[in-house]
Amino acid sequence: MIEEAAPAKLNLALHVRARRPDGYHELETLFAFVADGDMIRLDPEGPPGLTITGPFAAGLSGEGDNLVTRAERLFAERVKPVAPAAIELVKRLPVASGIGGGSADAAATLRALARAHGVATDDPRLIDCAEALGSDVPACLLGRAALGRGRGERLDPLSDLPPLPALLVNPLVPVSTAAVFARWDGVDRGGIPDGDAIAAALAGRNDLEPPARAIAPVIDRVLDRLATQSGLVLARMSGSGATCFALFDTGEARGAAARALSDQPWWCLKTVLA
Ligand SMILES: C[C@](O)(CO)[C@H](O)COP(=O)(O)OP(=O)(O)OC[C@H]1O[C@@H](n2ccc(N)nc2=O)[C@H](O)[C@@H]1O
Numbered sequence: 422m423i424e425e426a427a428p429a430k431l432n433l434a435l436h437v438r439a440r441r442p443d444g445y446h447e448l449e450t451l452f453a454f455v456a457d458g459d460m461i462r463l464d465p466e467g468p469p470g471l472t473i474t475g476p477f478a479a480g481l482s483g484e485g486d487n488l489v490t491r492a493e494r495l496f497a498e499r500v501k502p503v504a505p506a507a508i509e510l511v512k513r514l515p516v517a518s519g520i521g522g523g524s525a526d527a528a529a530t531l532r533a534l535a536r537a538h539g540v541a542t543d544d545p546r547l548i549d550c551a552e553a554l555g556s557d558v559p560a561c562l563l564g565r566a567a568l569g570r571g572r573g574e575r576l577d578p579l580s581d582l583p584p585l586p587a588l589l590v591n592p593l594v595p596v597s598t599a600a601v602f603a604r605w606d607g608v609d610r611g612g613i614p615d616g617d618a619i620a621a622a623l624a625g626r627n628d629l630e631p632p633a634r635a636i637a638p639v640i641d642r643v644l645d646r647l648a649t650q651s652g653l654v655l656a657r658m659s660g661s662g663a664t665c666f667a668l669f670d671t672g673e674a675r676g677a678a679a680r681a682l683s684d685q686p687w688w689c690l691k692t693v694l695a
């Protein structure tokens with residue numbers, strides 16, 4: 422049995438630079454990961470098929486188009502013609518929520534298959550599979566803080582981030598990534614400055630916040646509540662939303678913020694930058 426963690430991804434900053442003719446957007450983003458997320462368990466000898474467990478299992482459609490099964494099929498086509506395995510996905514992250522849940526699962530599946538079949542996790546064919554599965558999958562395959570460019574697949578690793586306490590808050594409203602990008606106003610407000618990642622994040626922004634807030638106004642309330650917590654370093658929406666994150670200077674401040682928000686019917690995850 423092979424276990425691979427599928428940690429949640431955060432966009433500490435996300436600057437949209439241009440709409441491309443192929444329908445994607447050129448962006449610059451600071452990818453970061455936290456210590457918690459979904460989990461993939463792979464048994465190459467077990468009865469083939471995908472089992473989904475965990476608190477958000479019910480939000481997912483069947484095997485055919487799950488990103489885990491798509492990753493497995495692509496691995497068999499492009500890397501090694503392996504037979505389907507028994508895979509369990511422990512789904513702890515909300516679906517369609519801006520923290521890359523499906524992308525993290527796909528990347529963890531590729532890593533698990535690579536380990537099971539003696540392929541290096543930086544094998545170019547694995548990276549090809551990741552790019553074909555989605556814009557966030559290459560970053561999730563790398564699994565460490567990085568500056569992303571292009572549609573997110575051109576990655577420059579950053580030096581390790583400080584293990585800042587983090588609170589992730591999702592108002593349990595799914596938001597479509599394509600719908601949010603489609604509402605971007607087309608204004609290039611500039612790239613991400615070089616240098617220290619946390620300083621760059623503080624100076625940066627998420628250009629998808631205004632369109633996501635228009636689609637899901639509850640995001641305003643989440644950000645307003647996070648902004649007033651003490652010990653706050655940075656509060657921002659991640660990806661295309663609706664999950665917002667707050668970074669704190671101490672675990673106590675994060676705990677106090679989590680208690681303060683417990684009057685809302687929102688999903689909250691106390692974690693730390695990895
Ligand atoms: C918002 C982010 O999460 C930031 O990391 C990513 O850019 C989105 O990554 P993802 O969910 O893996 O997205 P994909 O599955 O590749 O694309 C979904 C849809 O989002 C839009 N999309 C995505 C990425 C990108 N750079 N430009 C886009 O316009 C496209 O309409 C695309 O059809």
Ligand SMILES: Nc1ncnc2c1ncn2[C@@H]1O[C@H](COP(=O)(O)OP(=O)(O)OP(=O)(O)O)[C@@H](O)[C@H]1O
Pocket residue numbers: 481482486487488489510515516517518519520521522523524526527557596598660661662
């Ligand atoms: N294993 C999976 N986990 C989550 N979603 C999946 C999975 N497989 C397929 N999907 C589909 O992919 C869509 C996007 O899910 P995902 O959780 O990756 O989005 P996200 O959190 O918004 O990611 P991003 O940060 O990349 O925007 C959902 O509509 C869902 O139905």
